[in-house]
Amino acid sequence: MESSLKFGTICAKESKPNVTTKPHVLPIFSTSSFEFENIQQGIDIFSGKEVGHVYARYGNPTNEAVAEKIAQLEAYGCVAEASAMMTSSGMSAISTLLLALLQSGEKILSEGNLYGGTTELLRKILHPIGLESVFVNLQDLNAVEHALQTDPSIRLIYFETPSNPGLDCVDIQSICTLAKRYNCYTVADNTFCTAYIQQPLRYGTDFVIHSTTKYLNGHGNSIAGVIIGQDRQLMKEKVWTAMKLLGSNCSPWEAWLTHNGMKTLHLRMEKHSSNALALAEYLEQHPSVSKVNYPMLTSHPAHELAKQQMKLGGGMLSFELKGGLQAGMEFMKRLQFGSLAPTLGDVDTLVLHPASMSHVSIPREMRLINGITDGLIRISTGIEEEVDIIGGIGSALGG
Numbered sequence: 358m359e360s361s362l363k364f365g366t367i368c369a370k371e372s373k374p375n376v377t378t379k380p381h382v383l384p385i386f387s388t389s390s391f392e393f394e395n396i397q398q399g400i401d402i403f404s405g406k407e408v409g410h411v412y413a414r415y416g417n418p419t420n421e422a423v424a425e426k427i428a429q430l431e432a433y434g435c436v437a438e439a440s441a442m443m444t445s446s447g448m449s450a451i452s453t454l455l456l457a458l459l460q461s462g463e464k465i466l467s468e469g470n471l472y473g474g475t476t477e478l479l480r481k482i483l484h485p486i487g488l489e490s491v492f493v494n495l496q497d498l499n500a501v502e503h504a505l506q507t508d509p510s511i512r513l514i515y516f517e518t519p520s521n522p523g524l525d526c527v528d529i530q531s532i533c534t535l536a537k538r539y540n541c542y543t544v545a546d547n548t549f550c551t552a553y554i555q556q557p558l559r560y561g562t563d564f565v566i567h568s569t570t571k572y573l574n575g576h577g578n579s580i581a582g583v584i585i586g587q588d589r590q591l592m593k594e595k596v597w598t599a600m601k602l603l604g605s606n607c608s609p610w611e612a613w614l615t616h617n618g619m620k621t622l623h624l625r626m627e628k629h630s631s632n633a634l635a636l637a638e639y640l641e642q643h644p645s646v647s648k649v650n651y652p653m654l655t656s657h658p659a660h661e662l663a664k665q666q667m668k669l670g671g672g673m674l675s676f677e678l679k680g681g682l683q684a685g686m687e688f689m690k691r692l693q694f695g696s697l698a699p700t701l702g703d704v705d706t707l708v709l710h711p712a713s714m715s716h717v718s719i720p721r722e723m724r725l726i727n728g729i730t731d732g733l734i735r736i737s738t739g740i741e742e743e744v745d746i747i748g749g750i751g752s753a754l755g756g
């Protein structure tokens with residue numbers, strides 16, 4: 358190929374793809390900015406007269422396609438519409454949303470046993486800048502109403518259901534009804550369930566967030582998050598502005614990996630759930646186990662509520678070993694099946710003994726308050742064959 362350009366200019370010049378047929382699979386738009394056809398288009402896009410992309414921190418076609426799919430799933434069969442925005446992680450979804458909605462002096466109502474990072478965010482980052490959190494037991498609706506009645510600066514209720522690692526359930530509809538009466542926003546972390554199992558928007562929740570790192574991706578190969586909201590105006594004016602200015606946008610590569618994983622979400626959630634139920638039933642009758650926490654067991658304290666708001670039980674469960682800390686560590690040493698990885702929602706089974714692993718540096722009294730007992734084992738049940746999961750966990754239990 359002949360060119361009149363010098364070597365260095367050819368090196369620096371942008372190449373254009375020769376695309377005459379459409380790519381079948383979503384492409385990764387790995388570009389920091391977008392070119393305008395001419396000066397007029399630039400003016401129109403910047404002023405909002407014409408829709409278009411400008412700079413990838415403001416919006417990227419790969420991210421938007423993935424966010425749109427997630428919005429459709431969360432709204433599926435229950436609300437007219439929802440819009441969504443991908444973020445760089447689950448944590449940035451939470452921080453971006455809370456900073457977008459609240460002003461200094463306004464408070465968040467939540468509970469003690471949230472995802473560890475969320476509790477730290479509320480205490481270490483948001484509290485010092487004037488966004489204080491009030492913690493109550495969100496299963497106790499009288500306590501929720503009392504807090505809302507006595508403290509009018511509470512402007513938002515933040516919850517997770519089922520919770521980590523105790524699998525406690527919060528009544529989404531009742532919480533949202535109370536929140537509306539007191540003019541508060543509601544935010545649900547739906548990471549454990551995904552929209553296949555539970556749709557908080559159906560019960561009146563204003564915003565849903567996810568760590569897509571977990572079940573939505575499902576294959577443990579990306580870190581990303583998403584914010585979904587019913588109010589398009591609020592999403593555009595407040596949440597998008599906060600995302601753009603905090604710089605919490607998702608990398609299109611991570612969004613693309615999430616999209617790839619989501620194609621089998623429905624199949625995976627069915628298998629995660631049937632395996633977890635079978636494992637929970639097996640564990641419940643095991644002589645070394647004193648308690649099993651799984652919402653679809655009739656012994657679960659919120660089983661009736663769980664059946665109403667969840668289609669299936671999901672893949673997460675935890676159980677208590679009779680022998681406490683020693684038994685927990687021995688179980689982990691004997692375990693030949695699954696991985697000891699501090700994440701969840703992957704296709705393979707992941708096992709955690711919080712007292713000796715994730716929570717080892719937290720004082721015993723503190724972790725006991727949040728339900729992290731000495732002999733508690735948390736399992737993210739994978740999609741392997743059921744007999745192998747039960748066989749693998751069973752042999753580590755020594756029976």
Ligand SMILES: *Cc1c(COP(=O)(O)O)cnc(C)c1O
Pocket residue numbers: 446447448449472474475517521546548549567568569570571580581582701
């Ligand atoms: C992992 C997790 C988060 C944080 O998400 P990252 O993607 O790690 O930032 C938030 N909530 C829950 C329930 C999680 O499991």
